[in-house]
Amino acid sequence: MTRYWLFKTEPDTYSIDDLQDEGRCGWEGIRNYQARNRLRDEVRAGDQVLIYHSSCAVPAVAGLAKVVGEASADPSQFDPRSPYFDPKSSPDTPRWVLVELEWQETFPQQLPLKTIKEDPAFAEMELLSRGRLSIQHVPGDCFRRIVKFCR
DNA sequence: GCCAACGTTGGC
DNA sequence: GCCAACGTTGGC
Numbered sequence: 001m002t003r004y005w006l007f008k009t010e011p012d013t014y015s016i017d018d019l020q021d022e023g024r025c026g027w028e029g030i031r032n033y034q035a036r037n038r039l040r041d042e043v044r045a046g047d048q049v050l051i052y053h054s055s056c057a058v059p060a061v062a063g064l065a066k067v068v069g070e071a072s073a074d075p076s077q078f079d080p081r082s083p084y085f086d087p088k089s090s091p092d093t094p095r096w097v098l099v100e101l102e103w104q105e106t107f108p109q110q111l112p113l114k115t116i117k118e119d120p121a122f123a124e125m126e127l128l129s130r131g132r133l134s135i136q137h138v139p140g141d142c143f144r145r146i147v148k149f150c151r
Numbered sequence: 152g153c154c155a156a157c158g159t160t161g162g163c
Numbered sequence: 164g165c166c167a168a169c170g171t172t173g174g175c
Contacts, residue, residue, distance in 0.1 A: 010173090032158075055173050113174080132157060132172055 003047045004143040006061070006127070006136040007101075011053040016063035016106050019051065024068060024102040028076045029084040031096060035135040040071040040097050043135070049101060050138060050146060052127075053110075060110035061146055069100025107150035121145055 007027060009015065019025055030036055047067040053060055073094035076084040089095040116122045122145075126136040138146075 008173095034158090059174070130157095131174080134172095 003042065003044065004050070004138040004140055005043065005047060005067075006050040006052050006125075006138050007065075008052045008054045008134045008136070010055045011062070012056065015053065016051045016103075019063070019065060019101065019103045020106050022103070024100060026069075026074070026098045027101055028074050028098045030074070030098065030134060031084060031086070032134060035133060036096055038135045038137075039099050043067055043070065043099050045070055048104075048143065050143070058110070059113040061107070061116075061150060062110050063103070063107050064105040064147065065101040066104050067099055068102045071097040071099055074098040105151075109150050111146055111149050 011017075014025075027039075030039060045067050049065040049067060050061050051063040051065055053062045073091070074084070074096040076082040077086040077089045077094065077096045078091060079085055080087075084096075086095060113127065116125055116127055122128070122142055124139050125142055126133060126138075130136065
């Protein structure tokens, strides 16, 4: 069963345009246990992922990607030069995982957080109740509404 | 840049 | 295992 997700990213660090340029990428740097557990236990190949830009002028849903690789050890946790380095993790028992994403669309029209907050149809979005969680579930009807709005 | 909300750490 | 202190996130 295809699931729908929203992954947050700071566009100054990695944006939907970067993903479009690269085509696909390992979604590295998730360092929160609840988000990690979702990546490891729930995110599956074929799932659809809305890419959300946070900590920027207009926080908004900016594009669409697809999961093409399921959870594996995030190499950045072992790299002392990476901002995501975790000295408490080891290759024997990796603490953090990543999934592989493939770019699908960079939306011509972004859907701002402001609009999501104002429209009762988006009341179930985790952006409203669990804004800090970086890997969020998206109800199917919300997903379809968002994609329709943004295209 | 502020600060509220939330997650993590570590002493007990 | 509790919880106070501390650190981080992210909208504004």
